[in-house]
Amino acid sequence: MTDVLDELQWRGLVAQTTDEAALRSALAEGPITYYCGFDPTAPSLHHGHLVQLVVLRHLQLAGHRAVALVGGATGLIGDPRQSGERVLNTKETVADWTERLKAQVSRFLDFEGDNPALLVNNLDWISELSAIDFLRDVGKHYRLGTMLAKDTVARRLRSEEGISFTEFSYQILQGIDFLELHRRHGVSLQTGGNDQWGNLLSGVELIRKAEGTAVHVLTTPLITKADGTKFGKTEGGAVWLAPDMMSPYAFYQYWLNAADEDVVGWLKIFTFRSREEIAELETAVRERPGAREAQRALASDVTTLVHGAAATEAVIAASQALFGRGELRDLDEATLRGAVAELPRTTAKPGDLIVDAFVGAGLVASKAAARRAIGEGGAYVNNVKVTSEEQVFEAGDLLHGRYAVLRRGKKTLAVADAS
Incomplete structure (x- = not known):
């Protein structure tokens, strides 16, 4: 591997360093021990955290010692936002989210072998710090002028809501973490x-x-899209890493839908493919854009990184099955549920007319249009052609007792849901 700092820079993962020459020298003389912190201010990490997890992994693969910190203490306070005070979560909620984040972080690092990573919780030391010790041993090293000049703090001070002492103190707690580690x-x-x-x-x-x-x-740069829209935003909110907040299918589709202008940069940032592999995919984008080879590689790699190879295989199978290139009945319930989550839907139960479901789901404008689609051979339930205008749903049509996938023509999909 090339010098790891050069590698991170080539991949677009370096925005600023305190002293690049000194850091480069330390890395070359290494191994060094490094850390990144993740606060449990939500029940899952998201796309922004994924950038940090990738950096942690690159450094560990280069032989350096990783420490991942989950902020059971700082999560009780919350990093100051650009505007408005955070709502403080209960201690029980933060404790639960801390355990969830620890499990997520653990997927990205090697905790065994000759260079095992370490997972820590800053509640272990901050909870033992008394107010007197905090003021005498830590507070004396901080100057208010410097603290007030921080961008977020200064912005909040100029706003109508101001900033509480609680959030103002966050930067001290993060400093304590670095000192303690x-x-x-x-x-x-x-x-x-x-x-x-x-x-x-x-x-x-x-x-x-x-x-x-x-x-x-x-530090890593803010990741942006070429069209100027915010990276990581979907109709459902953030790109969450937890499968119960964003299904692996939806996660895969997000990366698969990357624009040609973004995909090469995202391959560098979010995957561990070599420079040669990425160069080949860049050529494919330029010469064969319709094949979307780079997007499929990106979606496969990132989904495998976050959810595992089995989940990736399942969502690829689901993607193919939805459009008749695989067997829908072979999909497990969770994968099928994720695959149909964003489709137009209607309700249906055994005995209901299929033409009514096609109208109810918006696949056709009227019963007459549904009958024409059936007559032309362009109406399908679970990839099986509907052959009669009077055909009704059978119990066996409801996959996992609930879903029937409706398709008009080759690409227009909906779902009938018995729930």
């Missing part, structure tokens, strides 16, 4: 998104003042 495990590099630059520098300054040691920060 530096003392406990020799951590000398923290990674994070570029919007966290000020918070990350908090730890650098605290370690310099408390320990007299120089440490490093590396």
